[in-house]
Amino acid sequence: xxxxxxSLVATEPKPKGIKVETxxxxxxxxxxxxxxxxxxxxxxxxxxxxxxxxxQAVIAEDAGAVAVMVLDKxxxxxxKAGGVARTASVKVIxxxxxxxTIPVMAKCRIGHTDEAKVLEAVGVDMIDExxxxxxxxxxxxxxxxxxxxxxxxxxxxxGEALRRIEEGCAMIRTKGEPGTGNVSEAVTHIRIVNSExxxxxxxxxxxxxxxxxxxxRELKVSYEIVEETARLGKLPVVNFAAGGITTPADAxxxxxxxxxGVFVGSGIFKSDDPAQRARAVVLATTFHDDPTTVMEAxxxxxxxxxxxxMDTSKLELRMQQRGEHG
Amino acid sequence: xxxSSSSSSKKKSVTIGVLGFQGDIEENVAAxxxxxxxxxxxxxxxxxxxxxxxxxxxxxxxxxxESTVQSTLIAIxxxxxxxxxxxxxxxxxxxxxxGMIMLSKRAYDRVIGDTKxxxxxxxxxxxxxxxxxxxxxxxxxDLSISMLSKEAFKGVFIRAPVVTEVGKNVEVICKLNxxxxxxxxxxxxGTAFHPELSGDSRIHRHLIEMALEFKNKNGS
Numbered sequence: 001x002x003x004x005x006x007s008l009v010a011t012e013p014k015p016k017g018i019k020v021e022t023x024x025x026x027x028x029x030x031x032x033x034x035x036x037x038x039x040x041x042x043x044x045x046x047x048x049x050x051x052x053x054x055x056q057a058v059i060a061e062d063a064g065a066v067a068v069m070v071l072d073k074x075x076x077x078x079x080k081a082g083g084v085a086r087t088a089s090v091k092v093i094x095x096x097x098x099x100x101t102i103p104v105m106a107k108c109r110i111g112h113t114d115e116a117k118v119l120e121a122v123g124v125d126m127i128d129e130x131x132x133x134x135x136x137x138x139x140x141x142x143x144x145x146x147x148x149x150x151x152x153x154x155x156x157x158x159g160e161a162l163r164r165i166e167e168g169c170a171m172i173r174t175k176g177e178p179g180t181g182n183v184s185e186a187v188t189h190i191r192i193v194n195s196e197x198x199x200x201x202x203x204x205x206x207x208x209x210x211x212x213x214x215x216x217r218e219l220k221v222s223y224e225i226v227e228e229t230a231r232l233g234k235l236p237v238v239n240f241a242a243g244g245i246t247t248p249a250d251a252x253x254x255x256x257x258x259x260x261g262v263f264v265g266s267g268i269f270k271s272d273d274p275a276q277r278a279r280a281v282v283l284a285t286t287f288h289d290d291p292t293t294v295m296e297a298x299x300x301x302x303x304x305x306x307x308x309x310m311d312t313s314k315l316e317l318r319m320q321q322r323g324e325h326g
Numbered sequence: 327x328x329x330s331s332s333s334s335s336k337k338k339s340v341t342i343g344v345l346g347f348q349g350d351i352e353e354n355v356a357a358x359x360x361x362x363x364x365x366x367x368x369x370x371x372x373x374x375x376x377x378x379x380x381x382x383x384x385x386x387x388x389x390x391x392e393s394t395v396q397s398t399l400i401a402i403x404x405x406x407x408x409x410x411x412x413x414x415x416x417x418x419x420x421x422x423x424x425g426m427i428m429l430s431k432r433a434y435d436r437v438i439g440d441t442k443x444x445x446x447x448x449x450x451x452x453x454x455x456x457x458x459x460x461x462x463x464x465x466x467x468d469l470s471i472s473m474l475s476k477e478a479f480k481g482v483f484i485r486a487p488v489v490t491e492v493g494k495n496v497e498v499i500c501k502l503n504x505x506x507x508x509x510x511x512x513x514x515x516g517t518a519f520h521p522e523l524s525g526d527s528r529i530h531r532h533l534i535e536m537a538l539e540f541k542n543k544n545g546s
Contacts, residue, residue: 005353006353024504026502028467029465029466030463035461035465035466035482038350038482038520039461041350041353042349042484043392045346045349046349046392046395064399066348067392098437099438102394102395103485123460124461149461
Protein backbone atom coordinates (compact mmCIF):
# COMPACT_ATOMS: atom_id res chain seq x y z
CA UNK A 1 0.00 0.00 0.00
CA UNK A 2 1.20 3.49 -0.85
CA UNK A 3 1.51 5.87 2.09
CA UNK A 4 0.39 9.39 1.27
CA UNK A 5 1.88 12.44 2.94
CA UNK A 6 -1.62 13.44 4.03
CA SER A 7 -3.53 11.21 6.45
CA LEU A 8 -6.80 9.88 5.03
CA VAL A 9 -8.04 8.59 8.39
CA ALA A 10 -11.79 8.45 9.12
CA THR A 11 -12.80 8.63 5.45
CA GLU A 12 -16.34 7.34 5.05
CA PRO A 13 -16.35 4.12 2.96
CA LYS A 14 -18.51 5.43 0.09
CA PRO A 15 -18.86 9.19 0.36
CA LYS A 16 -21.60 10.67 -1.83
CA GLY A 17 -19.39 13.69 -2.50
CA ILE A 18 -17.09 11.65 -4.75
CA LYS A 19 -17.85 12.14 -8.45
CA VAL A 20 -16.30 10.02 -11.17
CA GLU A 21 -16.27 11.16 -14.78
CA THR A 22 -14.46 9.72 -17.77
CA UNK A 23 -13.41 12.37 -20.27
CA UNK A 24 -11.71 11.04 -23.40
CA UNK A 25 -9.00 8.74 -22.02
CA UNK A 26 -8.95 10.00 -18.45
CA UNK A 27 -10.93 8.73 -15.50
CA UNK A 28 -11.24 11.82 -13.31
CA UNK A 29 -12.22 11.37 -9.66
CA UNK A 30 -13.42 14.44 -7.76
CA UNK A 31 -14.26 15.15 -4.12
CA UNK A 32 -11.87 12.60 -2.60
CA UNK A 33 -10.47 13.02 0.90
CA UNK A 34 -7.02 13.57 -0.57
CA UNK A 35 -8.29 16.42 -2.78
CA UNK A 36 -10.25 18.01 0.07
CA UNK A 37 -7.49 17.80 2.67
CA UNK A 38 -4.93 18.53 -0.04
CA UNK A 39 -6.67 21.82 -0.86
CA UNK A 40 -6.41 22.79 2.82
CA UNK A 41 -2.69 21.93 2.77
CA UNK A 42 -2.19 24.40 -0.09
CA UNK A 43 -3.42 27.19 2.22
CA UNK A 44 -0.67 26.46 4.77
CA UNK A 45 1.47 29.33 6.06
CA UNK A 46 -1.11 31.67 4.61
CA UNK A 47 -3.70 34.17 5.77
CA UNK A 48 -7.40 33.78 4.93
CA UNK A 49 -9.17 37.13 5.19
CA UNK A 50 -12.85 37.81 5.92
CA UNK A 51 -14.42 40.08 3.32
CA UNK A 52 -17.93 41.37 2.69
CA UNK A 53 -17.61 42.90 -0.79
CA UNK A 54 -15.52 43.04 -3.98
CA UNK A 55 -13.50 46.05 -2.88
CA GLN A 56 -12.28 44.28 0.26
CA ALA A 57 -11.63 41.06 -1.68
CA VAL A 58 -9.36 42.90 -4.12
CA ILE A 59 -7.46 44.57 -1.26
CA ALA A 60 -7.03 41.15 0.38
CA GLU A 61 -5.72 39.52 -2.80
CA ASP A 62 -3.28 42.37 -3.49
CA ALA A 63 -2.01 42.16 0.09
CA GLY A 64 -1.15 38.47 -0.31
CA ALA A 65 -4.15 36.71 1.24
CA VAL A 66 -4.11 33.01 0.43
CA ALA A 67 -7.93 32.98 0.17
CA VAL A 68 -10.90 35.12 1.13
CA MET A 69 -13.88 34.19 3.31
CA VAL A 70 -17.12 35.83 2.24
CA LEU A 71 -19.71 36.75 4.80
CA ASP A 72 -22.60 39.18 4.98
CA LYS A 73 -21.21 41.09 7.97
CA UNK A 74 -17.84 40.97 9.69
CA UNK A 75 -18.04 39.15 13.05
CA UNK A 76 -17.70 42.47 14.94
CA UNK A 77 -20.77 43.79 13.11
CA UNK A 78 -22.66 40.51 13.60
CA UNK A 79 -22.20 41.03 17.34
CA LYS A 80 -23.39 44.64 17.18
CA ALA A 81 -26.35 43.98 14.88
CA GLY A 82 -27.83 41.08 16.82
CA GLY A 83 -30.65 39.22 15.08
CA VAL A 84 -29.99 36.13 12.97
CA ALA A 85 -26.76 35.90 10.98
CA ARG A 86 -27.11 33.86 7.76
CA THR A 87 -24.99 32.98 4.73
CA ALA A 88 -23.98 35.89 2.46
CA SER A 89 -25.92 36.97 -0.64
CA VAL A 90 -25.22 34.71 -3.61
CA LYS A 91 -24.79 37.78 -5.80
CA VAL A 92 -21.98 39.16 -3.61
CA ILE A 93 -20.20 35.80 -3.53
CA UNK A 94 -20.41 35.52 -7.32
CA UNK A 95 -19.14 39.07 -7.84
CA UNK A 96 -16.13 38.28 -5.67
CA UNK A 97 -15.48 35.00 -7.53
CA UNK A 98 -15.45 37.00 -10.76
CA UNK A 99 -13.03 39.62 -9.43
CA UNK A 100 -10.15 37.65 -7.90
CA THR A 101 -8.16 34.49 -8.64
CA ILE A 102 -7.35 33.21 -5.15
CA PRO A 103 -9.77 30.69 -3.59
CA VAL A 104 -13.12 32.00 -2.37
CA MET A 105 -14.62 30.47 0.75
CA ALA A 106 -17.99 31.28 2.27
CA LYS A 107 -19.73 30.62 5.57
CA CYS A 108 -22.95 28.74 6.21
CA ARG A 109 -24.79 28.15 9.48
CA ILE A 110 -23.96 25.14 11.65
CA GLY A 111 -26.21 22.24 10.63
CA HIS A 112 -27.73 24.14 7.71
CA THR A 113 -27.23 21.51 5.00
CA ASP A 114 -29.17 23.49 2.44
CA GLU A 115 -27.24 26.73 2.82
CA ALA A 116 -24.19 24.54 2.24
CA LYS A 117 -25.79 23.03 -0.88
CA VAL A 118 -26.40 26.55 -2.17
CA LEU A 119 -22.72 27.38 -1.64
CA GLU A 120 -21.74 24.15 -3.39
CA ALA A 121 -23.94 25.10 -6.34
CA VAL A 122 -22.41 28.59 -6.44
CA GLY A 123 -19.04 26.84 -6.72
CA VAL A 124 -17.10 28.24 -3.76
CA ASP A 125 -13.75 26.56 -3.11
CA MET A 126 -14.39 25.78 0.55
CA ILE A 127 -17.38 26.01 2.89
CA ASP A 128 -17.01 27.20 6.49
CA GLU A 129 -19.68 25.73 8.77
CA UNK A 130 -19.32 28.59 11.17
CA UNK A 131 -20.33 29.54 14.69
CA UNK A 132 -20.12 33.21 13.64
CA UNK A 133 -23.53 32.65 12.04
CA UNK A 134 -26.61 31.66 14.03
CA UNK A 135 -26.76 27.83 14.23
CA UNK A 136 -29.63 26.15 12.38
CA UNK A 137 -29.28 22.84 14.22
CA UNK A 138 -27.83 22.75 17.73
CA UNK A 139 -27.67 18.95 17.80
CA UNK A 140 -26.12 18.00 14.49
CA UNK A 141 -23.52 19.47 12.21
CA UNK A 142 -23.64 18.97 8.43
CA UNK A 143 -22.64 15.50 7.16
CA UNK A 144 -19.86 16.81 5.01
CA UNK A 145 -18.99 13.55 3.22
CA UNK A 146 -22.05 14.21 1.02
CA UNK A 147 -20.35 17.26 -0.54
CA UNK A 148 -17.74 17.58 -3.29
CA UNK A 149 -16.08 20.80 -2.04
CA UNK A 150 -14.14 20.68 1.24
CA UNK A 151 -15.31 22.15 4.56
CA UNK A 152 -13.58 23.94 7.41
CA UNK A 153 -14.97 23.82 10.95
CA UNK A 154 -14.19 25.55 14.21
CA UNK A 155 -13.12 23.68 17.35
CA UNK A 156 -12.01 24.68 20.83
CA UNK A 157 -10.77 21.29 21.98
CA UNK A 158 -9.59 17.96 20.57
CA GLY A 159 -12.96 16.21 20.88
CA GLU A 160 -14.75 18.86 18.81
CA ALA A 161 -11.97 18.85 16.21
CA LEU A 162 -11.99 15.06 15.76
CA ARG A 163 -15.81 14.89 15.66
CA ARG A 164 -15.84 17.46 12.87
CA ILE A 165 -13.19 15.49 10.97
CA GLU A 166 -15.28 12.32 11.33
CA GLU A 167 -18.21 14.25 9.81
CA GLY A 168 -16.00 14.99 6.80
CA CYS A 169 -14.40 18.35 7.42
CA ALA A 170 -11.00 18.82 5.75
CA MET A 171 -9.59 21.66 7.84
CA ILE A 172 -9.90 22.80 11.46
CA ARG A 173 -9.60 26.29 12.84
CA THR A 174 -9.69 27.36 16.45
CA LYS A 175 -12.98 28.97 17.38
CA GLY A 176 -11.47 31.77 19.44
CA GLU A 177 -13.99 34.47 20.15
CA PRO A 178 -14.81 36.11 16.80
CA GLY A 179 -15.28 39.83 16.39
CA THR A 180 -13.68 40.79 19.69
CA GLY A 181 -10.23 41.88 18.52
CA ASN A 182 -9.00 39.76 21.42
CA VAL A 183 -6.71 36.85 20.63
CA SER A 184 -6.81 35.27 24.10
CA GLU A 185 -9.55 32.72 23.39
CA ALA A 186 -7.81 31.48 20.23
CA VAL A 187 -4.62 31.06 22.26
CA THR A 188 -6.54 29.09 24.89
CA HIS A 189 -8.07 26.82 22.27
CA ILE A 190 -4.85 26.00 20.47
CA ARG A 191 -3.15 25.31 23.81
CA ILE A 192 -5.96 22.95 24.83
CA VAL A 193 -5.78 21.05 21.52
CA ASN A 194 -1.98 20.85 21.74
CA SER A 195 -1.97 19.56 25.30
CA GLU A 196 -4.70 16.99 24.60
CA UNK A 197 -2.70 15.71 21.63
CA UNK A 198 0.43 15.50 23.81
CA UNK A 199 -1.53 13.43 26.31
CA UNK A 200 -2.81 10.85 23.80
CA UNK A 201 0.59 10.74 22.14
CA UNK A 202 2.26 9.76 25.37
CA UNK A 203 -0.37 7.02 25.90
CA UNK A 204 0.28 5.83 22.33
CA UNK A 205 4.04 5.80 22.89
CA UNK A 206 3.52 3.73 26.02
CA UNK A 207 1.63 1.22 23.88
CA UNK A 208 -1.37 1.31 26.22
CA UNK A 209 -4.28 0.52 23.89
CA UNK A 210 -6.82 0.25 26.66
CA UNK A 211 -6.05 3.76 27.87
CA UNK A 212 -6.22 5.03 24.29
CA UNK A 213 -9.67 3.41 23.93
CA UNK A 214 -10.72 5.20 27.11
CA UNK A 215 -9.53 8.49 25.66
CA UNK A 216 -11.56 7.83 22.48
CA ARG A 217 -14.69 7.29 24.59
CA GLU A 218 -14.09 10.51 26.51
CA LEU A 219 -13.57 12.43 23.28
CA LYS A 220 -16.68 10.76 21.78
CA VAL A 221 -14.86 9.66 18.66
CA SER A 222 -13.59 6.43 17.11
CA TYR A 223 -10.52 4.62 18.38
CA GLU A 224 -9.09 4.76 14.85
CA ILE A 225 -8.93 8.56 14.68
CA VAL A 226 -7.49 8.87 18.18
CA GLU A 227 -4.75 6.37 17.39
CA GLU A 228 -3.91 8.16 14.12
CA THR A 229 -3.81 11.59 15.81
CA ALA A 230 -1.61 10.18 18.57
CA ARG A 231 0.72 8.57 16.04
CA LEU A 232 1.03 11.79 14.01
CA GLY A 233 1.34 14.00 17.09
CA LYS A 234 -0.94 16.51 15.37
CA LEU A 235 -4.44 16.71 13.92
CA PRO A 236 -4.90 14.59 10.78
CA VAL A 237 -5.99 17.75 8.92
CA VAL A 238 -4.53 21.25 8.67
CA ASN A 239 -5.14 23.37 11.78
CA PHE A 240 -5.49 27.16 11.46
CA ALA A 241 -5.90 29.86 14.09
CA ALA A 242 -8.96 32.11 14.08
CA GLY A 243 -10.81 34.48 16.35
CA GLY A 244 -9.62 37.91 17.46
CA ILE A 245 -6.39 38.21 15.43
CA THR A 246 -5.76 41.95 15.03
CA THR A 247 -2.04 42.68 14.69
CA PRO A 248 0.92 41.05 12.90
CA ALA A 249 2.28 39.98 16.30
CA ASP A 250 -1.04 38.22 17.06
CA ALA A 251 -0.60 36.17 13.89
CA UNK A 252 3.02 35.37 14.78
CA UNK A 253 2.01 34.30 18.29
CA UNK A 254 -0.47 31.74 16.97
CA UNK A 255 1.88 30.47 14.27
CA UNK A 256 4.55 29.96 16.92
CA UNK A 257 2.07 27.91 18.95
CA UNK A 258 2.03 25.47 16.04
CA UNK A 259 -0.87 26.65 13.86
CA UNK A 260 -0.58 25.99 10.12
CA GLY A 261 -1.94 29.39 9.11
CA VAL A 262 -4.42 32.05 10.22
CA PHE A 263 -7.88 33.43 9.52
CA VAL A 264 -8.36 37.13 10.14
CA GLY A 265 -11.93 38.30 10.57
CA SER A 266 -12.76 41.77 11.79
CA GLY A 267 -9.11 42.57 12.58
CA ILE A 268 -8.30 43.87 9.11
CA PHE A 269 -11.40 45.49 7.70
CA LYS A 270 -12.59 46.93 11.02
CA SER A 271 -9.22 48.65 11.44
CA ASP A 272 -8.44 52.11 10.06
CA ASP A 273 -5.47 50.87 7.97
CA PRO A 274 -6.80 47.70 6.26
CA ALA A 275 -4.57 47.47 3.16
CA GLN A 276 -1.34 48.08 5.05
CA ARG A 277 -2.42 45.86 7.95
CA ALA A 278 -3.36 43.02 5.59
CA ARG A 279 0.15 43.07 4.10
CA ALA A 280 1.72 43.24 7.54
CA VAL A 281 -0.25 40.23 8.84
CA VAL A 282 0.79 38.18 5.78
CA LEU A 283 4.43 39.08 6.37
CA ALA A 284 4.31 38.20 10.08
CA THR A 285 2.55 34.89 9.35
CA THR A 286 5.23 33.78 6.88
CA PHE A 287 8.16 34.97 8.99
CA HIS A 288 6.64 34.23 12.40
CA ASP A 289 9.89 32.61 13.52
CA ASP A 290 11.97 35.67 12.62
CA PRO A 291 11.44 38.45 15.21
CA THR A 292 13.14 41.09 13.05
CA THR A 293 10.64 40.62 10.23
CA VAL A 294 7.71 40.48 12.66
CA MET A 295 9.00 43.78 14.04
CA GLU A 296 9.09 45.20 10.51
CA ALA A 297 5.51 44.02 10.07
CA UNK A 298 4.47 45.66 13.35
CA UNK A 299 6.04 48.89 12.13
CA UNK A 300 3.66 48.82 9.17
CA UNK A 301 0.60 49.18 11.43
CA UNK A 302 -0.48 51.93 13.79
CA UNK A 303 -1.85 50.71 17.11
CA UNK A 304 -4.14 53.72 17.24
CA UNK A 305 -5.82 52.31 14.13
CA UNK A 306 -6.38 48.79 15.51
CA UNK A 307 -9.86 47.54 16.23
CA UNK A 308 -10.38 48.59 19.87
CA UNK A 309 -11.65 45.15 20.86
CA MET A 310 -13.37 43.88 23.96
CA ASP A 311 -12.90 41.91 27.13
CA THR A 312 -14.02 38.38 26.32
CA SER A 313 -14.99 37.60 29.94
CA LYS A 314 -17.88 40.07 29.83
CA LEU A 315 -19.54 39.01 26.59
CA GLU A 316 -23.23 38.27 26.39
CA LEU A 317 -22.80 36.23 23.23
CA ARG A 318 -20.09 33.59 23.30
CA MET A 319 -20.00 32.33 19.71
CA GLN A 320 -17.50 29.62 20.63
CA GLN A 321 -20.19 27.73 22.58
CA ARG A 322 -22.32 27.29 19.48
CA GLY A 323 -22.44 23.69 18.29
CA GLU A 324 -20.16 22.48 21.09
CA HIS A 325 -22.46 19.60 22.07
CA GLY A 326 -22.84 18.19 18.55
CA UNK B 327 14.64 16.81 8.26
CA UNK B 328 18.18 15.54 8.54
CA UNK B 329 18.85 12.08 7.15
CA SER B 330 22.20 11.96 9.00
CA SER B 331 25.11 12.11 6.63
CA SER B 332 28.05 9.86 7.42
CA SER B 333 31.41 10.91 6.01
CA SER B 334 32.01 7.50 4.34
CA SER B 335 29.15 8.03 1.86
CA LYS B 336 29.76 11.70 1.27
CA LYS B 337 29.71 11.34 -2.48
CA LYS B 338 26.11 10.19 -2.46
CA SER B 339 24.79 12.94 -0.25
CA VAL B 340 22.83 15.95 -1.47
CA THR B 341 21.17 18.97 0.05
CA ILE B 342 17.71 19.72 -1.28
CA GLY B 343 16.02 23.01 -0.43
CA VAL B 344 12.27 23.50 -0.32
CA LEU B 345 11.26 27.11 -0.88
CA GLY B 346 9.52 28.00 2.36
CA PHE B 347 7.21 30.96 1.88
CA GLN B 348 3.74 29.48 1.57
CA GLY B 349 1.98 26.26 0.63
CA ASP B 350 2.66 22.57 1.16
CA ILE B 351 6.28 23.02 2.22
CA GLU B 352 6.46 20.25 4.86
CA GLU B 353 4.74 17.82 2.48
CA ASN B 354 7.56 18.34 -0.03
CA VAL B 355 10.13 17.90 2.74
CA ALA B 356 8.44 14.60 3.65
CA ALA B 357 8.22 13.42 0.02
CA UNK B 358 11.92 14.24 -0.50
CA UNK B 359 12.79 12.38 2.70
CA UNK B 360 10.87 9.36 1.43
CA UNK B 361 12.65 9.59 -1.94
CA UNK B 362 16.10 9.71 -0.27
CA UNK B 363 15.21 6.67 1.78
CA UNK B 364 14.04 4.74 -1.29
CA UNK B 365 17.28 5.65 -3.08
CA UNK B 366 19.19 4.63 0.06
CA UNK B 367 20.96 7.95 -0.04
CA UNK B 368 22.04 10.36 2.63
CA UNK B 369 20.95 13.91 2.37
CA UNK B 370 19.62 17.02 3.95
CA UNK B 371 16.26 18.50 3.17
CA UNK B 372 15.88 22.01 4.40
CA UNK B 373 13.41 24.83 4.13
CA UNK B 374 14.97 27.86 2.41
CA UNK B 375 13.68 31.44 2.31
CA UNK B 376 16.62 33.84 2.40
CA UNK B 377 19.12 34.48 -0.43
CA UNK B 378 22.10 33.03 1.49
CA UNK B 379 20.18 29.80 2.14
CA UNK B 380 19.54 29.40 -1.58
CA UNK B 381 23.28 29.61 -2.32
CA UNK B 382 24.12 26.35 -0.53
CA UNK B 383 21.83 23.73 -2.00
CA UNK B 384 22.19 21.11 -4.77
CA UNK B 385 18.54 21.00 -5.75
CA UNK B 386 15.41 23.01 -5.11
CA UNK B 387 11.68 22.42 -4.88
CA UNK B 388 9.06 25.12 -5.31
CA UNK B 389 5.98 23.78 -3.51
CA UNK B 390 2.28 24.05 -4.27
CA UNK B 391 0.17 26.80 -2.77
CA GLU B 392 -0.97 30.15 -4.08
CA SER B 393 1.39 31.56 -6.70
CA THR B 394 0.20 35.15 -6.15
CA VAL B 395 1.11 34.94 -2.46
CA GLN B 396 4.42 33.17 -3.03
CA SER B 397 5.62 35.64 -5.64
CA THR B 398 4.68 38.60 -3.43
CA LEU B 399 6.70 37.17 -0.54
CA ILE B 400 9.69 36.26 -2.68
CA ALA B 401 9.83 39.85 -3.89
CA ILE B 402 9.80 41.16 -0.30
CA UNK B 403 12.76 39.01 0.73
CA UNK B 404 14.71 39.83 -2.46
CA UNK B 405 15.28 36.14 -3.11
CA UNK B 406 14.16 36.35 -6.72
CA UNK B 407 17.49 37.43 -8.33
CA UNK B 408 19.35 34.65 -6.49
CA UNK B 409 16.80 32.06 -7.56
CA UNK B 410 16.96 33.24 -11.14
CA UNK B 411 20.76 33.18 -11.18
CA UNK B 412 21.15 29.78 -9.56
CA UNK B 413 18.55 28.14 -11.80
CA UNK B 414 20.19 29.60 -14.90
CA UNK B 415 23.53 28.20 -13.65
CA UNK B 416 21.98 24.73 -13.74
CA UNK B 417 20.58 24.20 -10.24
CA UNK B 418 18.10 21.32 -10.60
CA UNK B 419 14.63 22.50 -9.67
CA UNK B 420 11.15 21.00 -9.41
CA UNK B 421 8.09 23.24 -9.36
CA UNK B 422 4.76 21.66 -8.48
CA UNK B 423 1.54 23.47 -9.39
CA UNK B 424 2.07 27.00 -8.00
CA GLY B 425 5.81 26.22 -8.10
CA MET B 426 5.64 25.65 -11.86
CA ILE B 427 3.74 28.91 -12.27
CA MET B 428 6.50 30.71 -10.34
CA LEU B 429 9.12 29.27 -12.70
CA SER B 430 7.24 30.17 -15.88
CA LYS B 431 7.81 33.07 -18.20
CA ARG B 432 4.18 34.14 -18.26
CA ALA B 433 0.92 33.13 -16.55
CA TYR B 434 -2.64 34.24 -17.03
CA ASP B 435 -6.14 33.22 -16.05
CA ARG B 436 -9.67 33.63 -17.31
CA VAL B 437 -10.72 35.96 -14.49
CA ILE B 438 -8.24 38.83 -14.48
CA GLY B 439 -5.86 38.10 -17.34
CA ASP B 440 -2.11 38.27 -16.79
CA THR B 441 -0.80 37.44 -13.32
CA LYS B 442 0.29 40.67 -11.63
CA UNK B 443 3.22 39.67 -9.39
CA UNK B 444 6.56 39.05 -11.07
CA UNK B 445 7.48 35.44 -11.85
CA UNK B 446 10.99 33.96 -11.71
CA UNK B 447 10.71 33.20 -15.42
CA UNK B 448 13.45 30.63 -16.17
CA UNK B 449 11.04 28.12 -17.66
CA UNK B 450 10.09 28.98 -21.23
CA UNK B 451 6.37 28.24 -21.04
CA UNK B 452 3.07 30.07 -20.83
CA UNK B 453 0.57 28.90 -18.23
CA UNK B 454 -3.14 29.20 -17.79
CA UNK B 455 -3.89 29.23 -14.05
CA UNK B 456 -6.90 27.32 -12.64
CA UNK B 457 -7.38 25.90 -16.12
CA UNK B 458 -9.58 23.01 -14.98
CA UNK B 459 -11.80 25.24 -12.83
CA UNK B 460 -12.31 25.77 -9.13
CA UNK B 461 -11.84 23.35 -6.22
CA UNK B 462 -14.98 21.31 -7.03
CA UNK B 463 -13.32 20.52 -10.37
CA UNK B 464 -10.09 19.37 -8.72
CA UNK B 465 -9.45 15.71 -9.54
CA UNK B 466 -7.24 12.65 -9.34
CA UNK B 467 -6.31 10.85 -12.55
CA ASP B 468 -3.72 8.28 -13.61
CA LEU B 469 -0.94 9.71 -15.74
CA SER B 470 1.74 8.39 -18.01
CA ILE B 471 4.99 10.34 -17.62
CA SER B 472 7.60 9.83 -20.30
CA MET B 473 10.77 10.20 -18.18
CA LEU B 474 9.59 7.68 -15.54
CA SER B 475 9.12 3.91 -15.47
CA LYS B 476 5.96 2.68 -17.16
CA GLU B 477 3.52 2.24 -14.27
CA ALA B 478 0.85 4.93 -13.94
CA PHE B 479 1.54 7.98 -11.80
CA LYS B 480 -1.34 9.17 -9.62
CA GLY B 481 -1.89 12.80 -10.58
CA VAL B 482 -3.40 14.96 -7.85
CA PHE B 483 -4.73 18.13 -9.51
CA ILE B 484 -5.87 20.89 -7.13
CA ARG B 485 -7.16 24.03 -8.89
CA ALA B 486 -4.45 23.08 -11.32
CA PRO B 487 -2.91 25.08 -14.16
CA VAL B 488 -2.05 23.80 -17.65
CA VAL B 489 0.79 24.71 -19.97
CA THR B 490 -0.55 26.42 -23.09
CA GLU B 491 2.70 27.25 -24.92
CA VAL B 492 6.19 25.75 -24.78
CA GLY B 493 9.51 27.11 -26.00
CA LYS B 494 11.81 25.10 -28.28
CA ASN B 495 14.01 23.77 -25.44
CA VAL B 496 11.04 22.48 -23.48
CA GLU B 497 10.22 18.79 -23.52
CA VAL B 498 6.59 17.83 -22.85
CA ILE B 499 6.76 14.88 -20.45
CA CYS B 500 3.08 14.41 -19.69
CA LYS B 501 -0.24 15.21 -21.28
CA LEU B 502 -3.77 14.62 -20.07
CA ASN B 503 -6.43 14.67 -22.78
CA UNK B 504 -4.04 16.57 -25.00
CA UNK B 505 -3.37 19.29 -22.43
CA UNK B 506 0.21 19.67 -21.22
CA UNK B 507 0.51 18.94 -17.49
CA UNK B 508 4.25 18.33 -17.02
CA UNK B 509 7.37 19.67 -18.74
CA UNK B 510 11.16 19.48 -18.55
CA UNK B 511 13.63 22.09 -19.73
CA UNK B 512 17.18 20.94 -18.99
CA UNK B 513 17.51 21.31 -15.19
CA UNK B 514 13.91 22.39 -14.63
CA UNK B 515 10.89 20.12 -14.10
CA GLY B 516 7.40 21.56 -13.79
CA THR B 517 4.20 19.68 -12.95
CA ALA B 518 0.63 20.98 -12.88
CA PHE B 519 -0.18 18.28 -10.30
CA HIS B 520 1.18 17.51 -6.83
CA PRO B 521 3.66 14.59 -6.79
CA GLU B 522 4.32 15.38 -3.11
CA LEU B 523 0.75 14.31 -2.26
CA SER B 524 0.50 11.10 -4.26
CA GLY B 525 2.78 8.91 -2.16
CA ASP B 526 4.72 8.08 -5.33
CA SER B 527 8.21 9.54 -4.97
CA ARG B 528 9.50 8.90 -8.52
CA ILE B 529 9.55 12.57 -9.54
CA HIS B 530 11.28 13.59 -6.31
CA ARG B 531 13.79 10.77 -6.84
CA HIS B 532 14.45 12.08 -10.32
CA LEU B 533 15.20 15.54 -8.90
CA ILE B 534 17.57 14.04 -6.32
CA GLU B 535 19.46 12.19 -9.03
CA MET B 536 19.76 15.40 -11.03
CA ALA B 537 20.96 17.19 -7.88
CA LEU B 538 23.61 14.55 -7.25
CA GLU B 539 24.90 14.86 -10.81
CA PHE B 540 24.91 18.67 -10.55
CA LYS B 541 26.82 18.50 -7.27
CA ASN B 542 29.45 16.08 -8.57
CA LYS B 543 29.93 18.15 -11.72
CA ASN B 544 30.41 21.35 -9.77
CA GLY B 545 32.43 19.72 -7.00
CA SER B 546 30.53 21.61 -4.33
